[in-house]
Amino acid sequence: MILPAGRALPLLSAYSLDGVRDDRYPGRMTVSENRPSHVYRLATRAEWALAQADGVVPERDIDRADGYMHLSTKEQALETAVRHFAGADDLIALEIEAAPLGDALKYELAPKRCDYFPHLYARLSAAQVLRAVALTREGDAFSFGDAL
Numbered sequence: 001m002i003l004p005a006g007r008a009l010p011l012l013s014a015y016s017l018d019g020v021r022d023d024r025y026p027g028r029m030t031v032s033e034n035r036p037s038h039v040y041r042l043a044t045r046a047e048w049a050l051a052q053a054d055g056v057v058p059e060r061d062i063d064r065a066d067g068y069m070h071l072s073t074k075e076q077a078l079e080t081a082v083r084h085f086a087g088a089d090d091l092i093a094l095e096i097e098a099a100p101l102g103d104a105l106k107y108e109l110a111p112k113r114c115d116y117f118p119h120l121y122a123r124l125s126a127a128q129v130l131r132a133v134a135l136t137r138e139g140d141a142f143s144f145g146d147a148l
Contacts, residue, residue: 006039021130022080023050024077025074027097031113035098035107036073036074036098037097037098037099038074038095038096038097038098038130039071039072039073039096039098039101039105039118039120040071040072040073040074040077040087040093040094040095040096040098041057041069041070041071041093041094041129042072042077042080042081042084042091042092042094042135043057043091043092043093043094043132044088044090044091044092045137046089046090046094046125048092048094048132050071051094051126051129052126054126055123055125055126055127056123056124056126057123057125057126057129058125059123066119067121068106068119068120068121069119069120069121069122069123069124070117071074071096071105071117071118071119071120072117072118073117073118076113076115077093077135077144078135078141078142078143078144079113081135081142082140082141082142086140089135089137091134091135091142092132092133092134092135092148093131093132093135093144094129094131094132094135095128095129095130095131096124096128096129096130097128100116100128101120101122101128104120104121104122105118105119105120105121106118106120106121107119131147131148132147132148133145133146133147134147134148
């Protein structure tokens, strides 16, 4: 496997964030102090409008297929936008405080990215979103813009 410059292969562990061994999830992050204070859900403006109307952030087909809602850390969000939303012009990042998500939030290894990503094993209510931040397209890349 060739890793991007400056990246190290993550260590695999059978321990969850609370230090309890769980062999069902061998790629789960183990160091709780590495958890960020906020996680992000990338969404289109239409998805966010639907969430505000319905009170629940909509799941996508990939979320239903995998059994969890895909989230990113702030550091991961822009690359995720490029990889999975390259054609989107109305993309936003929904900022969510991680701690209130409790045990439903798991950090698990995404082998294609060689990184641990936050996965939410619960529905996300619109009320849990602290703010929506526009993602601005800059050629083939994105950057964080203004809060909406």
